[in-house]
Amino acid sequence: MLKDIVGVRLKGANFENASDIFLLNSCNGNGKKLKSSKGTLLYGRNGAGKSTLAKAIKKAKGDVQESIEDAEFLDINNSRVMLTDEEKSHIFVFDEEYVDKNIKFRESGLNTIIMLGHQAELVEQIELAQKELKKSKTDYEEQEAVVKEHEKIDCEKSPKYYIKKMRFALQGDECWAGKDKLIKGNRQNTSVRDDTYKKFVSLSTSKTRDQLILEFDETLKELRRAQQGDAVISTKVPVLNMKYNEKEIIKLLRKKIEKPELSERECYLLELVQSGKTLELNNMINVFSNEKISMCPTCMQPVSEKYKHNLVQSIQKVLNREVEEHQADLGAFLMEEVKIDFSPFFKVTDRTELCMKLLSQINTAIKTNNLIIQRKIDNPYTPCEQNIYCISNLLVQLREQMVNLEVERKDYNKKITATKPIIDRLTKINDLIAHFDIQESYLQYLVCEVQLKKDREKLFEKQQIYINAKQHLDELEAKQKNVKVALSIINSNLSYIFFSNERFKIDYRDDNYILLSNGKPVQPSQISQGERNIIGLCYFFASILKNQEELKAYTKEYLLLIDDPVSSFDIENKTGIMSFLRYQLGKFLLGNEDTRAIIMTHDLLTYYDAEKIFKELIEANKTKYGYKSTYQCYELKNQTLINFPYNGRQEYTELIKIIYEFALGNAVEYELIIGNIMRQVLEAFSTFEYKKGIDEVSTDQNILNVLPEEIYKNYFENLMYRLILNNGSHRLNQTKSMSDMNFFSVISTSEKRRTAKEILCFIYLLNQRHLLSHLESCTDVELNLSKWCNEIKSRAGA
Known part of the structure; x- marks a missing residue:
């Protein structure tokens, strides 16, 4: 048994x-x-x-x-x-x-869970539930139609209608968007979104709109005078890191590759190579190496495997590995033209034209050299004695000119008058004008928004009635299928744990179990x-x-x-x-x-x-x-x-150790409940030592006078009370049983660690031997406590 x-x-x-x-x-x-x-x-x-x-x-x-x-x-x-x-x-x-x-x-949810139980007669209940569902659906659809109507942009009762009006009031050339274009020097009016109006609704000024218009015009003239037709050149001159090796190219061009001893057919193939048809020969290798090819794709004559094999060998003999490597070495020196946009720098200096001239010479030389290199690639057996352009010297000249051009660009920018303060002032004036332009529409928008909120709340209520009616019908039908026993028990258990009927719930729909969170389906x-x-x-x-x-x-x-x-x-x-x-x-x-x-x-x-x-x-x-x-x-x-017997003092000791480890940056797994742990330790300490609650200990002058220095007394009486006791999220009975898991959840991790240090220092300063005895198995306790106490003194004296 x-x-x-x-x-x-x-x-x-x-x-x-x-x-x-x-x-x-x-x-x-x-x-x-x-x-x-x-x-x-x-x-x-x-x-x-x-x-x-x-x-x-x-x-x-x-x-x-x-x-x-x-x-x-x-x-x-x-x-x-x-x-x-x-x-x-x-x-x-x-x-x-x-x-x-x-x-x-x-x-679709969980696997099927079936439990047997007593089943009542449900026919009449289902019929009544179907009638209730039909009525609630009609009410819900009618209210949904009202909400949809009030959400249309062309309805005068819709908040969207007045958002559109505010956009229109901001978009024109003489409106906020047009003025913002003038301020920033853009080509088009500044874009206005549906939420742009929010930037202006909270602004305020003692000036009238007319006064602001005059001020804007005068300030804009001041901006134009400051700009003087010039603008800062923000584009940097690029750095040229390109290199060119003429010696290596000439060496490859002059290189002679010995022709192999060739048959009559191979001589013909060699002539094809020398005439620049290397690519065609490579394609022939791919074609006649294919086992499925039995006919020449050019002349449509049948070809034997032996013929194909001999032909491929002849081509490979002509195109030997040395030729391929030589062609690859040459191909590495084929270069693309250099592209640099010098247009942003025309107004800086005449040096820009010199840079463009050098760039043109370099690109012309690259194209000419590429043609010479390509000819050698196409005819690898014949040395090329043709001279090439020297590009490296041109690159050195262009690089030096570009470095000087960047220096001149920076000098040019320093001479431009700073316009940002004027632009900022103009932007602020323009925003205040926009505030006047949208004010009336915004007030009407608020009225419609309040009404729409009421309509939506009413829709939500009718939707909940409809959902509950449907859920009730689904549950009754599920009972008929003998599945309600499992759902009832599991959902009851989930409600028990989460203290809520809606936090998690399993529903039966279309022969599937659906998991709902706050009434909405959730994915795995x-x-x-x-x-x-x-x-x-x-x-x-x-x-x-x-x-x-x-x-x-x-x-x-x-x-x-x-x-x-x-x-x-x-x-x-x-x-x-x-x-x-x-x-x-x-x-x-x-x-x-x-x-x-x-x-x-x-x-x-x-x-x-x-x-x-x-x-x-x-x-x-x-x-x-x-x-x-x-x-x-x-x-x-x-x-x-x-x-491992239960012992209250052992629990108290362990909790103090947890606070100490947390203060050191460890025990991260207790972060969510560290507030309750600290609260419980304080309650236990105050009860054991003074037969008082911690709220009394933190304000009792006789007890606070035990603290060694006046600076500690003020600090713990004020700061500790605010951080620990006046949170409002705890209740004494819950704290003692450690059931209030949300305590201390509203402050950051660093503040929690600081508070842990302060609580330990508070107990330490009131009863040094008491705290040290509970932390005797921990390392560097007195050193850390002394350090933390000094930190408190430093903060309190700041």
């Missing part, structure tokens, strides 16, 4: 040797049973082997686990526990592998790993009840293992997950006195919360069954279980 299981013998993965792990051992050293065990709480750091234990339990119940060589359940006498198939089916393990296996997403890529784990946990408990009546299902005996119910992805939903876990474990552990549960976690805060769950359920179990059971607290370390 399941209640006989006290451990598992396993080998594989982290456990290289066969090991006996007694997770549910409630016996003394002599093997005598002391109390009935309801479960085990196991803490283990990542990599300690918790996942391996979960896989071993699945292996022992008959599941395939390739990483586990062997696994079997053990009883109190270290003997193997033999289970029936029915008993094995009552062992359930939730871990990462379970989520990967059972929660898969596709566009939009679901986070944490949300996927939560859906998996909800499905896990729902699947245990599969094909069973809910009231009877909890009365059966189960062995449940939950591996890391709160992962790093779920930290923001920790409160909901732990509350949900308490609710579900309560149903199972109290439903049958032999049902047991194992919770494994790598997170200390989850460990402490889970311990509270076990403690509450043990008391409830005693009330129900008349005897007190127990539970075990272990740590998995070096593939061995060691006692």
Whole structure:
């Protein structure tokens, strides 16, 4: 029976040797049973082997686990526990592998989940729901027509109508866009968008529009005088890095390649090479090397394989490797013409014309040299004695002239009068004129926007009524198909965790399960790993009840293992997950006195919360069954279980260490809840030391007088109170149970780290020995605390 299981013998993965792990051992050293065990709480750091234990339990119940060589359940006498198939089916393990296996997403949603339950007669309810749906759809469509009409750009009740009017008021030559063109010297009026008006609506001035017009005209004349027809040349003269090697080119042109001894046909082929038809010969090689060619594509005469082979060899003999390499070397010196635009620099100096003349000479020489090189490429066997143009000297001259031209461009720009302040002043005046031009249309726009918002809200209400009516009908029809049992339980579980009926919900549509987030379908890529784990946990408990009546299902005996119910992805939903876990474990552990549960976690805060769950359920179990059971607290370390009892002071110490590590820049996994951790430590410290709440300690003058310097007193009384106590997001009872996961979420990471340092310094300055005793296992504590205290003094004195 399941209640006989006290451990598992396993080998594989982290456990290289066969090991006996007694997770549910409630016996003394002599093997005598002391109390009935309801479960085990196991803490283990990542990599300690918790996942391996979960896989071993699945292996022992008959599941395939390739990483586990062997696994079997053990009883109190270290003997193997033999289970029936029915008993094995009552062992359930939730871990990462379970989520990967059972929660898969596709566009249509989750795989089918069917649970049987009682089904009521739904015909009359469906008929009534269909009538309600028809009426709500009509109301929704009528209101939708009203909204669409008020959204049309030609409707005088539409905000878009007045946006169009404001655009028109800004676009003309005599309007904002035309004046902005004059200011910036553009060819066309400045573009006006639908949201351009927003730049002007909040402006204000004591001047009238007429006064602004006169001021604009006078300032524009001032700008034209300043510009004096000139403008800064922003285009830089490019840098010329081109090189040309005439010596190497002449060497290649003069090079003679010996002709091979050739047959009559090969001599003919050579003549083709010398006449510049090398490309045609290469094409012939490609054609007659093709096994599928049996006819000459030119004369259409049949050709034998032997003829083709001999012809290809003859061509390759003429076009030998030396010729190919020589042609390639020559081809490397074929150059494109140099393109440089000197037009931006005409008004700088006459040097521009000289640069253009040199550039023209260079390009002419390049074209001539390219022709000579190409002729040698086409006739590689015959040396070329023709002289080429010397381009490198021309390049040196052009490079020097361009460097001087850039210097003259910079000197020219320095002489241009600075016009930016005048342009800025003109732009401001133009914006103020635009404010007057759109003011009336903007006020009418605001009135229409308010009315349209009301119409849309009314549409949303009618849409929700229509959606709810359709959803109600879908749910009734789903019940007829015997699927509502699964949806009801899973959605109830999701609502329990997220504290919302809309945050996540599974709907049944067109024979598919659709996942909704805040009422809208979501794609698989939009679901986070944490949300996927939560859906998996909800499905896990729902699947245990599969094909069973809910009231009877909890009365059966189960062995449940939950591996890391709160992962790093779920930290923001920790409160909901732990509350949900308490609710579900309560149903199972109290439903049958032999049902047991194992919770494994790598997170200390989850460990402490889970311990509270076990403690509450043990008391409830005693009330129900008349005897007190127990539970075990272990740590998995070096593939061995060691006692890990719950201790309030130990929790307080661990929380202080977390704050210290976070202040150092570590413990990043606690960032989302570090505010609650700091709050809880402060509450515990103030209660232990002064029997006061932290809100009293931070303002009690007698306590603050304990601080060694007056500068600390003022700092902590003012800044600490504002940062820590006056946030408004916490409540005392929630803080003590660490359930307010949103505390401290509104400030940056750097501010959180600074606050962590300040809290530690606050406690340190009030009771140095107290804090050091809790941080004795940490390094450089006094050095860091002293440094942080000096930083506070520096800030307070600034």
